[in-house]
Amino acid sequence: xxxxxxxxxxxxxxxxxxxxxxxxxxxxxxxxxxxxxxxxxxxxxxxxxxxxxxxxxxxxxxxxxxxxxxxxxxxxxxxxxxxxxxxxxxxxxxxxxxxxxxxxxxxxxxxxxxxxxxxxxxxxxxxxxxxxxxxxxxxxxxxxxxxxxxxxxxxxxxxxxxxxxxxxxxxxxxxxxxxxxxxxxxxxxxxxxxxxxxxxxxxxxxxxxxxxxxxxxxxxxxxxxxxxxxxxxxxxxxxxxxxxxxxxxxxxxxxxxxxxxxxxxxxxxxxxxxxx
Amino acid sequence: xxxxxxxxxxxxxxxxxxxxxxxxxxxxxxxxxxxxxxxxxxxxxxxxxxxxxxxxxxxxxxxxxxxxxxxxxxxxxxxxxxxxxxxxxxxxxxxxxxxxxxxxxxxxxxxxxxxxxxxxxxxxxxxxxxxxxxxxxxxxxxxxxxxxxxxxxxxxxxxxxxxxxxxxxxxxxxxxxxxxxxxxxxxxxxxxxxxxxxxxxxxxxxxxxxxxxxxxxxxxxxxxxxxxxxxxxxxxxxxxxxxxxxxx
Numbered sequence: 001x002x003x004x005x006x007x008x009x010x011x012x013x014x015x016x017x018x019x020x021x022x023x024x025x026x027x028x029x030x031x032x033x034x035x036x037x038x039x040x041x042x043x044x045x046x047x048x049x050x051x052x053x054x055x056x057x058x059x060x061x062x063x064x065x066x067x068x069x070x071x072x073x074x075x076x077x078x079x080x081x082x083x084x085x086x087x088x089x090x091x092x093x094x095x096x097x098x099x100x101x102x103x104x105x106x107x108x109x110x111x112x113x114x115x116x117x118x119x120x121x122x123x124x125x126x127x128x129x130x131x132x133x134x135x136x137x138x139x140x141x142x143x144x145x146x147x148x149x150x151x152x153x154x155x156x157x158x159x160x161x162x163x164x165x166x167x168x169x170x171x172x173x174x175x176x177x178x179x180x181x182x183x184x185x186x187x188x189x190x191x192x193x194x195x196x197x198x199x200x201x202x203x204x205x206x207x208x209x210x211x212x213x214x215x216x217x218x219x220x221x222x223x224x225x226x227x228x229x230x231x232x233x234x235x236x237x238x239x240x241x242x243x244x245x246x247x248x249x250x251x252x253x254x255x256x257x258x259x260x261x262x263x264x265x266x267x268x269x270x271x272x273x274x275x276x
Numbered sequence: 277x278x279x280x281x282x283x284x285x286x287x288x289x290x291x292x293x294x295x296x297x298x299x300x301x302x303x304x305x306x307x308x309x310x311x312x313x314x315x316x317x318x319x320x321x322x323x324x325x326x327x328x329x330x331x332x333x334x335x336x337x338x339x340x341x342x343x344x345x346x347x348x349x350x351x352x353x354x355x356x357x358x359x360x361x362x363x364x365x366x367x368x369x370x371x372x373x374x375x376x377x378x379x380x381x382x383x384x385x386x387x388x389x390x391x392x393x394x395x396x397x398x399x400x401x402x403x404x405x406x407x408x409x410x411x412x413x414x415x416x417x418x419x420x421x422x423x424x425x426x427x428x429x430x431x432x433x434x435x436x437x438x439x440x441x442x443x444x445x446x447x448x449x450x451x452x453x454x455x456x457x458x459x460x461x462x463x464x465x466x467x468x469x470x471x472x473x474x475x476x477x478x479x480x481x482x483x484x485x486x487x488x489x490x491x492x493x494x495x496x497x498x499x500x501x502x503x504x505x506x507x508x509x510x511x512x513x514x515x516x517x518x519x520x521x522x523x524x
Contacts, residue, residue: 025307025332026343050343051307051390072373072388076308077512085385097380099422100391101347108344120351121394123431124424128393130379145430180342211340233334240334242511 003223009192010035016043020157020184024053024232029163029194031225034266037062050100057081069096078249109154110187122150160188163229167195170202171216185218194225281517286490288315300357304329310513312359317502350398357401364418367476368454369425369437372418389422396423400435409442411475426454460487
């Protein structure tokens with residue numbers, strides 16, 4: 001289903017939903033994150049796949065988030081994520097720390113519809129010690145000794161939220177090699193995707209485009225958002241906007257600075273978009 | 277004038293090529309790691325046959341199934357060497373990327389553990405790198421363990437830290453006794469100055485050599501082709517170290 005705007009996509013997300021979001025190097029829909037802030041979403045639970053960046057920090061700063069499950073929150077070369085750090089310190093959000101391959105594995109279990117999957121490593125880490133939902137069992141196939149191994153439960157997000165280069169007339173979306181977005185689309189109950197443009201035909205009829213496509217089977221709704229990943233990069237179409245992120249990092253050091261940034265970059269932008 | 281980052285990159289490159297270590301045929305580099313990335317490009321551009329998988333590369337990214345490929349490859353034992361750091365590193369090579377104080381880092385919160393809890397156990401060789409060498413980083417015991425330096429017998433583990441490179445020196449790690457030993461000193465440092473700046477106890481036997489300067493060939497490569505390869509992923513770093521104006 002093709003909707004009018006990222007704001008129409010954000011209207012489909014109820015308060016308290018679990019959202020899977022890719023990091024800044026893998027096509028986050030910052031357009032939907034901003035629309036969720038405009039809609040005044042509350043109590044969202046965010047799953048960083050496998051880490052979190054700009055979109056997560058602005059959602060936390062705007063008070064939309066109750067919990068983050070992720071392997072790291074960072075603005076890359078612009079440093080620590082300021083609103084995440086402040087909210088954690090003030091006890092306004094909960095964080096469930098994970099490690100990258102554990103998040104991929106929990107989503108892959110959901111993709112397959114199995115209740116859990118095993119993963120090597122992790123034993124001896126305090127991440128494991130602080131995850132009562134993860135379990136260590138003896139490898140049932142071990143020929144020698146106990147061979148302890150970690151079992152991770154399947155994690156099914158309510159929504160996968162990401163940006164793609166294009167959608168076609170059938171509702172398939174195309175994003176090339178960033179297949180973690182396919183994993184979260186497969187694993188989630190619904191996927192909301194912003195795109196730069198819509199093209200005629202079907203990506204699935206084109207042998208060269210099909211491997212980089214996500215079938216409409218998984219895609220609940222799309223909307224056009226020009227430069228919808230910005231400041232994150234979009235494949236070979238546009239680069240990471242480092243100046244925008246360092247400007248944000250400076251502004252968001254304080255609550256007042258962040259509020260001013262929101263007014264300018266999220267609320268004023270939205271009014272402009274609505275007027276256009 | 278040799279920039280500290282150039283010395284560190286050349287030092288890491290030498291450790292990658294260490295003839296006594298198992299061969300590094302495939303090296304992966306994770307997020308926010310410009311100096312390790314420079315070391316890898318240096319090794320490759322010096323003509324050594326090595327496959328580099330740079331996780332954060334935008335054009336020509338090595339993975340076509342998403343970043344989970346890095347972990348799947350490593351799970352199979354097909355990545356030979358990886359780099360890790362930490363907000364705190366202790367004398368047993370435990371890494372803390374979570375934060376200080378009570379879990380989950382209620383003192384100073386760091387970004388988070390990334391893939392360390394998996395990569396450290398599943399990679400045959402890990403090079404630890406942390407430029408800041410101070411008692412707040414190199415501690416006797418980390419507040420929180422993102423990834424353990426050694427594992428008890430019976431826990432599946434392919435390898436451990438080979439060395440720890442800091443802004444002051446190079447330590448070797450000895451997993452058999454879970455202890456570091458001082459291997460070389462960067463210019464201006466002494467055994468005493470390193471002890472002063474280090475929160476954990478370490479071995480320092482005999483004469484400790486100086487960390488060698490990068491060679492002319494290495495410097496020319498770092499300032500030329502290595503910088504070109506890195507400009508897209510690390511524009512800020514390239515500008516700061518090499519004054520390179522090009523960006524992605």
